[in-house]
Structures are given as structure tokens and as C-alpha cells.
Amino acid sequence: METELLHRAPASGEPSAAEAACRTVLHALSLPAFLHRGNRLLCGNAALARLLGYSENQLLARTPDELVVPDMRESMQAYGRNCLETDPEPAATEMTLRTASGDDRFVELTARRIDIAGQAMVLSTCQDLSDIRHVQTSLLNMSQVLNQILDSDPVATFVIDAEHRVTHWNRACERLTGRDWWDMQGVTDKGTIFFGADRPLLCDLIVDGTSPLTLQALYQGEIRASKISEGAYEAEAFFPSFGESGLWLFVTAAPLRNSEGRVVGAIETLQDVTQRRNAEQELMRHRNQLELLVSERTKELDTTNRELSAFMANASVGILAVAGDRIVQHNKKFAEMFLADGQSAAGRATADFFCSAADYEDFASIAFPKLTEGRPFQHEMTLSRLDGRQLWIQMIGYVSNADDPAAGAWWLLQDRSEVRRAQEALETNYARLKETNHRLEEAQNQLLQSEKMASIGQLAAGVAHEINNPIGFVNSNLNSLKHYLDDLLQLIADYGSAETELGAESRQRLHAAKKDIDLEYMLEDLPVLLRESADGLGRVKRIVQDLKDFSRVDNSDWAEADLNAGLDSTLNVVLNEVKYKAEVVKNYSVLPPVRCLAAQLNQVFMNFIVNAAHAIETRGVITLSSGHCGAWVWIEVADTGSGMSEEVQRRMFEPFYTTKPVGKGTGLGLSLSFSIVQKHKGIIKVKSEQGKGSAFRVWIPVDPEGSDEAPALPSEAQGD
Amino acid sequence: MPRILLVDDESSVLNALLRLLRITPIVVRGVEWRPKIDIFTSPVEALKAASECSYDLAVSDFRMPELDGVAVLRRMRDLQPDCARVILSGYTDLNGLIGAINEARIDRFIAKPWNDFEFVSTLAQVLEIRALRMENEALADQFRCERGEISRVELETKRLEQQEPGITQVQWGPDGSIVIDMDEIAEALRHHGN
Numbered sequence: 055m056e057t058e059l060l061h062r063a064p065a066s067g068e069p070s071a072a073e074a075a076c077r078t079v080l081h082a083l084s085l086p087a088f089l090h091r092g093n094r095l096l097c098g099n100a101a102l103a104r105l106l107g108y109s110e111n112q113l114l115a116r117t118p119d120e121l122v123v124p125d126m127r128e129s130m131q132a133y134g135r136n137c138l139e140t141d142p143e144p145a146a147t148e149m150t151l152r153t154a155s156g157d158d159r160f161v162e163l164t165a166r167r168i169d170i171a172g173q174a175m176v177l178s179t180c181q182d183l184s185d186i187r188h189v190q191t192s193l194l195n196m197s198q199v200l201n202q203i204l205d206s207d208p209v210a211t212f213v214i215d216a217e218h219r220v221t222h223w224n225r226a227c228e229r230l231t232g233r234d235w236w237d238m239q240g241v242t243d244k245g246t247i248f249f250g251a252d253r254p255l256l257c258d259l260i261v262d263g264t265s266p267l268t269l270q271a272l273y274q275g276e277i278r279a280s281k282i283s284e285g286a287y288e289a290e291a292f293f294p295s296f297g298e299s300g301l302w303l304f305v306t307a308a309p310l311r312n313s314e315g316r317v318v319g320a321i322e323t324l325q326d327v328t329q330r331r332n333a334e335q336e337l338m339r340h341r342n343q344l345e346l347l348v349s350e351r352t353k354e355l356d357t358t359n360r361e362l363s364a365f366m367a368n369a370s371v372g373i374l375a376v377a378g379d380r381i382v383q384h385n386k387k388f389a390e391m392f393l394a395d396g397q398s399a400a401g402r403a404t405a406d407f408f409c410s411a412a413d414y415e416d417f418a419s420i421a422f423p424k425l426t427e428g429r430p431f432q433h434e435m436t437l438s439r440l441d442g443r444q445l446w447i448q449m450i451g452y453v454s455n456a457d458d459p460a461a462g463a464w465w466l467l468q469d470r471s472e473v474r475r476a477q478e479a480l481e482t483n484y485a486r487l488k489e490t491n492h493r494l495e496e497a498q499n500q501l502l503q504s505e506k507m508a509s510i511g512q513l514a515a516g517v518a519h520e521i522n523n524p525i526g527f528v529n530s531n532l533n534s535l536k537h538y539l540d541d542l543l544q545l546i547a548d549y550g551s552a553e554t555e556l557g558a559e560s561r562q563r564l565h566a567a568k569k570d571i572d573l574e575y576m577l578e579d580l581p582v583l584l585r586e587s588a589d590g591l592g593r594v595k596r597i598v599q600d601l602k603d604f605s606r607v608d609n610s611d612w613a614e615a616d617l618n619a620g621l622d623s624t625l626n627v628v629l630n631e632v633k634y635k636a637e638v639v640k641n642y643s644v645l646p647p648v649r650c651l652a653a654q655l656n657q658v659f660m661n662f663i664v665n666a667a668h669a670i671e672t673r674g675v676i677t678l679s680s681g682h683c684g685a686w687v688w689i690e691v692a693d694t695g696s697g698m699s700e701e702v703q704r705r706m707f708e709p710f711y712t713t714k715p716v717g718k719g720t721g722l723g724l725s726l727s728f729s730i731v732q733k734h735k736g737i738i739k740v741k742s743e744q745g746k747g748s749a750f751r752v753w754i755p756v757d758p759e760g761s762d763e764a765p766a767l768p769s770e771a772q773g774d
Numbered sequence: 775m776p777r778i779l780l781v782d783d784e785s786s787v788l789n790a791l792l793r794l795l796r797i798t799p800i801v802v803r804g805v806e807w808r809p810k811i812d813i814f815t816s817p818v819e820a821l822k823a824a825s826e827c828s829y830d831l832a833v834s835d836f837r838m839p840e841l842d843g844v845a846v847l848r849r850m851r852d853l854q855p856d857c858a859r860v861i862l863s864g865y866t867d868l869n870g871l872i873g874a875i876n877e878a879r880i881d882r883f884i885a886k887p888w889n890d891f892e893f894v895s896t897l898a899q900v901l902e903i904r905a906l907r908m909e910n911e912a913l914a915d916q917f918r919c920e921r922g923e924i925s926r927v928e929l930e931t932k933r934l935e936q937q938e939p940g941i942t943q944v945q946w947g948p949d950g951s952i953v954i955d956m957d958e959i960a961e962a963l964r965h966h967g968n
């Protein structure tokens with residue numbers, strides 16, 4: 055209607071003044087504007103002309119609907135008519151104008167009905183919306199891009215606005231939370247999803263401008279300001295409601311600010327760091343475990359170290375580390391053993407502690423080969439303190455590193471000087487004991503023999519007494535008999551001379567009787583018989599005397615004696631052993647009386663004589679000799695028997711050593727003789743040749759008790 | 775009549791000595807001395823005899839079953855101090871010798887087996903010394919008597935006692951009989967038994 059109205063005006067053909075004024079106003083407007091009465095334009099201003107690319111006159115030829123794109127002409131017409139006829143102030147509407155060049159211009163068209171000089175006209179102003187539209191489209195595009203970016207972001211991300219409403223909720227977020235964007239759009243109480251309670255999220259707190267301190271308190275230190283964007287925070291927290299058994303999320307929230315810098319929202323990203331966290335935790339656990347292990351090991355090592363040093367310091371053996379030929383370190387004990395107070399041997403040459411260079415070389419030549427093989431080495435030897443005092447040391451060496459024997463060695467040294475001394479003392483004592491034992495054995499043997507001899511002596515004395523009685527009276531009777539016989543013989547002679555006075559018969563009878571008893575022979579034989587009997591009796595007497603002398607039960611003290619006599623009486627005692635085997639040759643010299651235990655020396659002689667007799671198998675000679683040289687006398691018993699081998703000569707003085715058949719010799723004879731002669735400070739010299747015989751010569755000092763030391767041996771007795 | 779007492783547990787020894795002394799005269803001071811010889815194989819019997827008659831010389835063996843020679847000669851010394859004492863033994867035991875010399879105060883020790891000549895000449899020596907001693911004593915007594923130191927009765931008593939030991943100590947009963955003290959005899963025998 056209005057368009058018609060406008061169209062009518064020019065139709066009248068006389069533009070009124072009001073119209074002119076209106077045109078002027080129109081032209082003053084910067085906004086594109088035009089005036090119409092429902093038909094052709096009454097007026098279009100320059101701004102419109104510029105917008106549409108028409109001249110003002112061209113504009114006047116057109117109707118309002120011809121200004122818009124064809125599909126909007128009707129609504130354009132309707133809008134104008136509505137304004138002209140019914141609603142003077144309709145709401146603005148958007149229209150798309152078409153320019154001369156055919157481009158489209160979006161405008162917001164606002165129509166107002168104005169009355170000029172009674173005529174209703176429509177004044178339409180255009181607000182060019184092209185730019186706004188462009189911006190809007192751009193914004194929309196941007197928003198879509200943003201949405202796409204957000205959506206395609208694999209990181210769960212959501213955005214809230216200043217009112218805490220959710221404005222974005224990306225796919226990843228949907229996946230993470232299991233909530234659709236549709237459900238979440240505009241939602242404010244997001245806390246229930248995350249925490250199961252209405253609790254502000256980090257983004258909410260940022261939007262609220264919560265202070266960092268409160269944030270720290272809320273997140274219990276698990277929060278920190280982002281280094282990348284200002285006002286943003288990062289936190290890591292566990293969300294039990296997500297995933298199968300809860301998830302660790304790395305949450306970042308950053309404020310969104312408008313162009314004025316005011317916070318209008320916040321964006322929050324949620325990264326599932328469960329795996330990392332678990333890995334981290336695992337790593338941490340592992341690390342802790344490792345650390346624990348390391349600390350334990352360290353502790354152990356510490357303890358070991360401490361123990362080692364304590365052990366070294368307090369060890370009762372000297373401990374020494376040696377590298378090459380130098381001492382690296384040593385303990386206190388070593389210092390005590392080898393050094394003066396306060397001295398240290400570190401850096402010293404090990405050779406300094408050996409008694410001599412030769413010692414060290416000897417030691418090195420046996421120790422080093424073993425050590426280089428990596429084997430421990432044990433040794434005992436004399437070492438020297440620095441002050442020169444010598445110690446008997448037991449040492450054990452180990453190489454520090456078996457794979458590298460050149461690296462050095464540890465030595466344990468123990469002072470065994472006392473032990474050594476004790477051992478030596480023990481050895482000496484043992485030897486002494488053995489010697490004593492040996493002597494004791496000999497003494498016992500001798501005792502045994504002496505006892506035997508003593509009982510023989512007692513027996514002999516008893517027997518001698520018993521024998522002496524018969525000898526006494528037989529001897530006396532023999533004398534008497536001889537006397538009687540002399541008388542009888544005299545009587546017989548007297549009778550013989552008186553024979554002639556008898557008768558022939560009687561004489562004949564007497565003759566016969568004389569002949570019968572062989573008187574002549576009897577008279578001849580009687581003195582011989584008596585002499586021989588007296589002889590025999592004399593021998594019995596002598597044997598008994600010798601037996602008594604030999605046993606000497608009544609005289610066992612040192613006394614002066616004639617050794618020749620002793621030898622004789624001994625020979626008499628053993629004569630029956632000897633006489634059937636050997637001829638005895640005596641070759642005595644005059645001897646001075648010798649102070650001796652005669653009975654014991656007689657035993658020695660007896661042993662020699664019996665041995666000599668035993669050495670002779672069939673028949674031989676035993677020579678008894680004696681001699682005298684300075685302060686010494688000697689008695690020798692030599693035989694022409696079998697002689698002795700070297701072995702026998704070496705062992706003959708050993709107790710119980712015998713070459714005689716079982717039961718014949720005790721093996722004590724010579725050992726006993728040896729000890730008896732020793733008691734007399736004498737010696738026994740033996741010469742023997744197998745098959746030729748032996749000679750035993752005893753040298754005895756004339757006065758063995760005269761001095762402690764036996765007098766010097768004559769040269770004859772020296773050597774063999 | 776000089777008397778000799780021989781004691782030995784072996785009779786053969788006694789017989790032999792008897793023969794010896796019969797054949798060989800003991801010559802004392804150039805005089806052949808032919809004594810009466812009493813022999814005993816039992817020491818106790820010998821001592822019994824010794825208490826009955828006086829002996830000039832007693833020869834005893836040392837070892838005998840009942841009494842040893844020392845005991846016999848010791849007892850002999852008690853009974854007849856002037857009798858010479860000799861031991862003839864084959865046994866030489868030091869203690870025995872000490873006893874023989876100190877207790878029995880023997881004049882000689884002759885070892886068995888004896889030599890006849892030595893035996894006889896030893897006896898001769900012993901008897902000679904004894905004779906000298908007794909002569910000395912008799913002379914001294916005579917001298918003392920002459921000087922009035924002892925009476926003639928004492929001298930005669932001593933002579934009698936020498937001749938018949940014990941005769942001066944005989945106890946006479948009031949009727950002139952001899953009193954024999956059995957206790958004393960028993961004591962003497964017991965002593966011998968030792």
C-alpha cells in the first residue's frame with residue numbers, strides 16, 4: 055500500500071515541498087535508505103546507490119521489490135504494504151538486495167511509515183548485513199572448525215562458559231566419561247560425573263578465579279601452574295569411576311578470556327595417564343626397591359667394611375697388604391710385632407723385614423710362584439723387626455685378586471717365637487727324656503742283671519757254706535788217712551821184715567795174699583791216689599772260693615782289687631763252658647791294684663769269656679791278656695772264633711740285641727758290660743774280623759773315683 | 775788233764791777234727807799237749823757238759839740247728855771265763871762275726887774248709903796265750919796274797935773254782951746234802967734254748 059502511495063505521488067506529477075525536504079533528509083543519511091509509497095521509489099539516497107551500484111535516477115525507476123532477489127520480492131512487497139497500511143512500525147526484516155552487477159547484499163530492512171503533507175509514505179533504511187553476515191559465517195565456520203578440532207582431538211576436552219555450563223564436550227571426552235555431548239550440553243554439575251558428587255572441577259575453579267593457595271589445598275599439592283599458558287593449571291588425580299578400575303587423569307584447565315581479558319569460560323583437557331602413572335608407579339616401586347636394595351647393600355658393605363677394619367685393627371695377627379715389593383698398609387698388630395711405637399711401615403720394602411737379602415730371595419723364590427698361580431701360601435721362618443730383633447713368624451699369603459695376581463697380596467703374620475721356643479724346649483726335653491728313659495732302661499736291665507747276680511751270689515754263699523763243711527772234713531780226713539797210711543805202711547814193712555821168722559806155711563799164705571791184692575802196686579799207687587784226691591779237693595775248694603769271690607755278696611763297694619785275680623776267678627767260674635771248646639792262654643802283666651767294683655768287672659770279664667767261647671764253633675784259643683799304661687790298665691779277651699759283621703759290631707751294645715739262639719743269650723751281656731765299664735769311666739775297644747775272631751779290650755783308669763774326669767786316655771787306646 | 779770242747783752239728787767234721795788232733799800234737803810252750811777231747815753235735819748237750827767240767831778250749835761251728843756258735847760261746851764265757859773260744863765256720867756273715875767278737879769275745883775265727891796245719895797251730899797259739907794270761911793272773915794273785923790284798927782262802931777258792939767251776943757256789947743243806955735249785959737249772963736250760 056505504501057509503495058502504491060509513493061508511486062502515486064510522482065504520478066501526481068508534482069513533488070511537494072515536503073517531498074523535497076524528505077529527499078534532502080534522505081540524502082543526509084549515511085545509511086542506505088529509500089522512500090516509497092508502495093510503488094516506484096520516491097527517493098533513494100546516495101548510500102543506497104552506492105550499495106546497489108545504481109545511479110539515483112536509476113533507482114527512481116524501480117519499485118522496492120525490484121531491489122531484492124527475485125524470491126524475496128513478494129515478502130518485500132508484503133512488508134512494504136503492511137507498513138503502509140497496517141503497522142507503521144514493523145519489525146526489521148532481513149532482505150537480500152541485488153546489485154546492479156547481480157551481487158547480493160544482505161541487509162536488515164527497517165520500514166517506518168511517515169506522513170509528509172498528509173501523504174503516507176514508507177521510509178526504509180537498510181542496514182548492510184553483508185559484513186555482519188560475513189563475520190557471522192566466519193564465526194560459524196570458526197566454531198565448526200573449533201568443534202572439529204575439539205572433536206578430533208584425541209585428548210578428552212571440554213569447555214565451559216562463565217556460567218559453568220558445558221559448551222563443548224568432545225568425542226574423546228564422551229569416550230572417557232561415557233557421557234554424550236547431548237547429555238552434557240549446558241550441564242553445570244559436572245562434578246557428579248567425575249567425583250560422584252557435585253564438586254567443582256578445575257575449570258570451574260579457574261572460572262571462579264580461585265586463588266592458587268586454595269587450589270593447592272584442594273588438590274593436596276597435586277597441582278601446579280602451567281608453564282605454557284597463564285592462569286592455567288595442571289593436576290593429576292585418580293578418578294575411580296572411570297575405566298574398569300578407575301583412571302589416573304592428567305587434567306589441564308586454562309581460562310578462556312574475551313577480548314577484554316575477562317574470563318568467559320574455561321577449557322579442560324583430561325589425559326588418561328593411568329598407563330604412564332602405573333608405569334611410573336611401577337618404575338617408582340622398582341626404583342624404591344632398587345634403592346632399598348642399594349641401601350641394604352650399602353649398609354651391608356658398610357658393615358662389612360666396618361667389621362673388616364675393626365677386624366684388622368683388633369686382629370691378633372699382623373695383617374699386611376703388599377703390592378709389588380712394598381707394603382701398602384698394615385694393622386696395629388703388625389706394628390706391635392715389627393715396629394717401634396708410632397712407626398708405620400706403609401711404603402716400606404718388604405725385604406726390610408727379612409734377616410738377610412738371601413733370606414728374602416729364598417722366600418720370594420718359593421712364595422711368588424705359588425701366589426702367581428693364585429694359590430695361598432703358608433710358611434714359617436725367622437723375620438726381623440726393624441730394630442733387628444728376630445722373630446719366628448708363621449705367615450699366610452693370599453693374592454688380593456685371583457684374576458690378577460700382580461695386583462698385590464694380603465699377608466697374615468703370627469709371632470710364633472714363643473711357640474717355637476716352647477717347641478724347641480719341648481724337643482730338647484723330649485730328647486733328654488728319651489736319653490733318661492734309655493738310661494733308665496739300661497739301669498733297669500742292669501738292676502735285673504744285678505739282682506740275678508745277687509741271687510746267684512746268695513745262692514753261691516749258701517752252697518759254699520754247705521760245701522765247705524764236707525770239704526773241711528774230707529780234706530782233714532784225707533790228711534789223717536795219709537797219716538794212718540804212713541803208719542800202716544810202716545807196720546806192713548815191719549811185718550815184712552818179720553816174715554822170715556814165720557813158718558814156711560804161713561809165709562806162703564802171706565805171699566799169696568800179697569799177690570792177690572797186688573800189694574806192690576797198691577803201695578805204689580796209694581800216695582798218688584791220695585795226692586790226686588787232695589788235688590781234686592783243692593780244686594773244689596778253689597771253685598767254691600771263686601764263686602764266693604765272684605759274687606762278692608759281702609763286698610759290693612768300691613775297693614782296690616787285682617784285676618788279674620778277678621779274671622782268674624771269673625775264668626774258674628765259667629771254665630766248664632770254656633774248657634771243652636778252647637784252650638785258654640793267659641798272658642798277664644803285673645797290674646797295680648785298681649779301685650773298682652770287682653764283682654761287676656768280673657761280670658764284664660765273664661761276658662767276654664762266655665761270648666768268646668760261644669764264638670768258637672769247634673775248637674779254638676781264648677787269650678786272656680792284661681796290661682798297664684800310665685793311669686790305665688787293660689784287660690783283653692781275644693778269641694779265634696767266627697768274628698762279627700759290621701752290622702753286629704754296630705749294634706752289639708744295644709740292650710736285647712743278640713745273635714745267639716733263643717734262650718741262650720739275653721742280649722743284655724754286652725750292654726750291661728758297657729754300662730759297667732762306663733761307670734768305671736773306662737771304655738771298651740773291639741777288634742773283630744769275620745772268620746778270624748774278635749778281641750774285646752777294656753780300659754779302666756786305675757782310680758776312676760779319683761777325679762770327676764777320667765784321666766787322658768793313652769794313645770794306644772785311642773782309635774780302634 | 776787239759777780238756778777241749780768241740781761243737782758242730784755235723785759229726786763228720788767232729789770226727790775229722792778228732793782224728794787230726796789225735797795224730798797231730800798241740801805244742802804249747804814246747805810241750806806236747808794231749809788233751810781230752812769232748813765232741814758234741816748238740817750245742818745244748820755241750821753246754822750241759824760245760825757246766826759239769828772245766829775246759830781249756832771250746833771250738834764251735836757257727837750255724838747249728840739249736841743254738842748258733844755265738845750263743846754257745848757267749849754262754850761258755852759266762853760259765854768258764856778262762857776257757858779259750860774259737861769259731862770254725864764256712865759261713866761268713868758280718869753280723870755273725872760282730873756277735874762272735876763283741877759278745878762271745880772269741881780268740882780266733884777259723885774258716886772252713888780249714889787247713890789242718892793252720893787249725894792245729896791256731897789252737898796252739900790260743901792255748902799259749904790263755905796259759906800266759908792265766909799264769910799272769912795267778913802270779914798277780916799270789917803277789918796280792920803276799921801283800922795281803924787277798925786272803926789265802928780267797929786264793930784257794932779261786933783255784934778250786936778254776937778247777938771245778940761252780941764248786942764254790944754249791945749250796946749245802948743242813949744235813950750235809952747238796953741242794954739243787956731246779957729253777958736255776960730250768961733258767962739255764964731256757965737260756966741255752968735261745
